[in-house]
Amino acid sequence: MKTNENPYIPYYATVEDTWFETGGERAIKTFKVVFDDEEVRKNWNHRPGQCAMIGILGVGESMISISCSPTEGDFLRFSVMRMGKVTQALHQLEAGDKMTVRGPYGNSFPLEEWEGKHVITIGGGIGQAPMRPVVEYVKANYQKYDGLTMIYGARTSGDLCFKGEFEAMAQNEDLSCHLTIDIEEEQWDHNVGFVPQVLLDVKPSPDNTIAVTCGPPIMIRFVLENLKKLGFEDDQIYTTLENRMKCGIGKCGRCNAGNMYVCKDGPVFNYAALKEIPEAFS
Amino acid sequence: MSAMLLNKEKWPDFVEKLAGKTIWAPQGEEAEMRFAPVTEGEAPALEYGNTRVPPKQAVFPQTETMFRFQLGGEELEIPKLEEEAVLLGVRPCDARSMAIVDNLFSWDENDPYYFKHRELLTLVGLTCTEPGLNCFCTSVGGGPASKEGLDLLMTDLGDQYLLEAITEKGEALLKAAGEVLEDAGDEQIKEKERLTEEAAANIKRNVNPDGIPEGLPGLWEDPLWQRVSASCLGCGTCTYLCPTCHCFDIQDEVEGFSARRCRTWDSCMFNEYTMHTSGHNPRPSRRERTRNRINHKYSYYVDKFDVIACVGCGRCINLCPVNIDIVDILRQVKEAL
Numbered sequence: 001m002k003t004n005e006n007p008y009i010p011y012y013a014t015v016e017d018t019w020f021e022t023g024g025e026r027a028i029k030t031f032k033v034v035f036d037d038e039e040v041r042k043n044w045n046h047r048p049g050q051c052a053m054i055g056i057l058g059v060g061e062s063m064i065s066i067s068c069s070p071t072e073g074d075f076l077r078f079s080v081m082r083m084g085k086v087t088q089a090l091h092q093l094e095a096g097d098k099m100t101v102r103g104p105y106g107n108s109f110p111l112e113e114w115e116g117k118h119v120i121t122i123g124g125g126i127g128q129a130p131m132r133p134v135v136e137y138v139k140a141n142y143q144k145y146d147g148l149t150m151i152y153g154a155r156t157s158g159d160l161c162f163k164g165e166f167e168a169m170a171q172n173e174d175l176s177c178h179l180t181i182d183i184e185e186e187q188w189d190h191n192v193g194f195v196p197q198v199l200l201d202v203k204p205s206p207d208n209t210i211a212v213t214c215g216p217p218i219m220i221r222f223v224l225e226n227l228k229k230l231g232f233e234d235d236q237i238y239t240t241l242e243n244r245m246k247c248g249i250g251k252c253g254r255c256n257a258g259n260m261y262v263c264k265d266g267p268v269f270n271y272a273a274l275k276e277i278p279e280a281f282s
Numbered sequence: 283m284s285a286m287l288l289n290k291e292k293w294p295d296f297v298e299k300l301a302g303k304t305i306w307a308p309q310g311e312e313a314e315m316r317f318a319p320v321t322e323g324e325a326p327a328l329e330y331g332n333t334r335v336p337p338k339q340a341v342f343p344q345t346e347t348m349f350r351f352q353l354g355g356e357e358l359e360i361p362k363l364e365e366e367a368v369l370l371g372v373r374p375c376d377a378r379s380m381a382i383v384d385n386l387f388s389w390d391e392n393d394p395y396y397f398k399h400r401e402l403l404t405l406v407g408l409t410c411t412e413p414g415l416n417c418f419c420t421s422v423g424g425g426p427a428s429k430e431g432l433d434l435l436m437t438d439l440g441d442q443y444l445l446e447a448i449t450e451k452g453e454a455l456l457k458a459a460g461e462v463l464e465d466a467g468d469e470q471i472k473e474k475e476r477l478t479e480e481a482a483a484n485i486k487r488n489v490n491p492d493g494i495p496e497g498l499p500g501l502w503e504d505p506l507w508q509r510v511s512a513s514c515l516g517c518g519t520c521t522y523l524c525p526t527c528h529c530f531d532i533q534d535e536v537e538g539f540s541a542r543r544c545r546t547w548d549s550c551m552f553n554e555y556t557m558h559t560s561g562h563n564p565r566p567s568r569r570e571r572t573r574n575r576i577n578h579k580y581s582y583y584v585d586k587f588d589v590i591a592c593v594g595c596g597r598c599i600n601l602c603p604v605n606i607d608i609v610d611i612l613r614q615v616k617e618a619l
Contacts (some may be wrong), residue, residue, distance in 0.1 A: 005394060006360065006394045007391055007393075007394075008348050008349075008394075008532075008543075009349065009358060009360070012356060057351055057353070057534065057541065057543075058351075058353050058534050058536050058541045059534060060532070060533065060534050061532070083559040083560065084559035087559070098356075217562075242558075243556065243558075243564065244555075244556055244557065244558055246530065246531055246532045246545075246548075247530075247532065249390070249391060250386075250389050250390065251386065251387060251389070251393055251528070251530070252529060252530050252531070252532070252545075252548070253528065253529030253530070253548070253550065253578075254529060254548070254550070254555050254556055256574075256578070256582065257564070258499065258577075258582070259499075259577075259581065259582035259585045259586065264389075264390070278499060278502040279564065279565075279574075282564040282565065282570070
């Protein structure tokens with residue numbers, strides 16, 4: 001099916017693999033999906049930071065971060081927290097089942113602009129989902145960047161996503177990976193403490209560095225504060241926002257933060273621009 | 283573009299010439315007047331102030347099927363929109379609202395449903411000779427005989443209507459009417475101008491929007507937002523019945539195995555509009571929602587599309603159950619600047 005004429009018509013994609021990142025009532029499940037139509041697969045071209053509307057016919061759609069980098073292959077990954085009607089239904093999907101996908105939507109992290117610089121990602125909880133494509137992209141093109149630092153935290157070790165990938169990262173000399181949990185646990189040999197504090201402890205130099213952050217609003221607020229303490233200028237800091245969305249193409253009206261539509265003008269914002277938007281941190 | 287005269291006695295003949303097109307005209311009791319398709323032989327009622335429901339429903343229906351499908355199936359059936367329609371007796375403010383909303387629905391990519399309706403629609407306007415109590419179109423770039431968005435403008439000159447073509451579509455309509463019409467002269471055009479000036483002079487409400495688009499964001503924490511939203515019930519009437527309000531929700535409706543995805547009007551004055559699934563709401567109270575409504579119309583839309591998203595039709599003032607008055611809000615904004 002071709003949908004170029006009608007942006008509301010989704011593509012079909014089949015779940016190739018799926019696994020739980022975390023457990024509990026608000027579990028996070030990752031879906032690796034492949035478009036059914038070969039042409040769609042070939043023409044699909046997303047960039048780190050973009051989102052897609054994924055859904056199930058008869059239930060609805062949700063805007064979800066694309067949590068893989070295009071450098072990883074001709075598939076998409078979504079890490080979905082079980083929260084409401086649509087995400088509940090998505091969690092029922094197993095390998096071989098179909099979901100609908102439309103997009104990609106929004107702007108992206110200006111990774112070409114960052115070439116030659118050191119990149120530091122600071123994520124919290126499910127906020128690591130949009131950070132992951134940045135990490136993967138820089139890893140795939142590491143000769144173009146001056147290294148990568150990743151700081152990632154969650155409430156408990158069970159709440160961390162993408163755990164399996166971190167060990168491999170720790171063995172790569174160009175990467176520095178700092179994990180943290182809020183509360184002390186047995187057999188946890190990484191940091192304990194909130195993400196903003198770990199950021200201060202890691203003490204990255206602002207020289208020739210770009211900082212990217214995503215997580216709960218309270219975390220973002222303190223991360224921004226601490227980045228300023230470390231000497232980062234506003235335009236060295238990027239974050240990505242989310243709001244309720246229905247259309248993804250700037251028509252349905254609801255995702256605006258001030259005069260910016262998160263679905264089109266965002267979700268990625270430079271902090272220098274973002275701090276002028278009064279509603280950005282509401 | 284030509285100007286013609288239609289003798290009111292020949293009205294049924296004129297309507298007959300529109301055969302093949304669905305004719306929408308104002309219908310219903312005054313309190314609940316709306317545009318609806320006219321049944322054959324029925325004369326459209328054009329003696330009215332303004333419809334309660336704006337004609338936006340002809341291009342942006344309150345509920346629109348985006349596609350139908352069977353649960354478990356993969357076939358998506360997109361409704362074919364192919365019925366040509368004529369909207370008769372549209373007030374210039376309402377026609378202008380469509381020209382304004384076109385900007386949003388064509389922003390980077392066209393909304394296929396909206397523009398298909400637009401393409402199939404001919405807008406025949408009706409000059410306002412008796413403005414309503416809360417009309418303020420002249421404050422926001424409109425006027426009693428504004429042509430923006432219209433294909434044809436009719437003016438009631440007593441025994442006859444003056445018909446002025448504005449676009450090719452309007453011209454085609456005049457051509458189709460043929461011998462039913464007579465040529466108009468300078469005299470009738472002058473009479474129309476006189477009526478328009480008189481009507482404009484009778485618009486009693488006004489506010490000068492200069493400085494508002496640039497100034498509004500600076501009033502973010504001003505106490506005026508608390509003041510002007512204190513009595514709001516959050517009923518959403520101001521936005522549902524606003525001709526420029528275009529926000530929508532998308533929902534799946536399932537009956538047995540048959541289902542459809544549809545979009546419906548939504549309102550930024552509702553709590554659920556922005557509420558995240560987590561329960562967090564970036565606009566938690568009516569203060570924030572009212573602030574967004576005014577900012578969206580008078581500042582954000584101007585930033586994006588260089589035009590105020592308000593045509594001064596007065597509906598939100600007339601129909602607010604607690605008398606919240608946008609002209610009054612704008613005056614308070616001006617004072618606070």
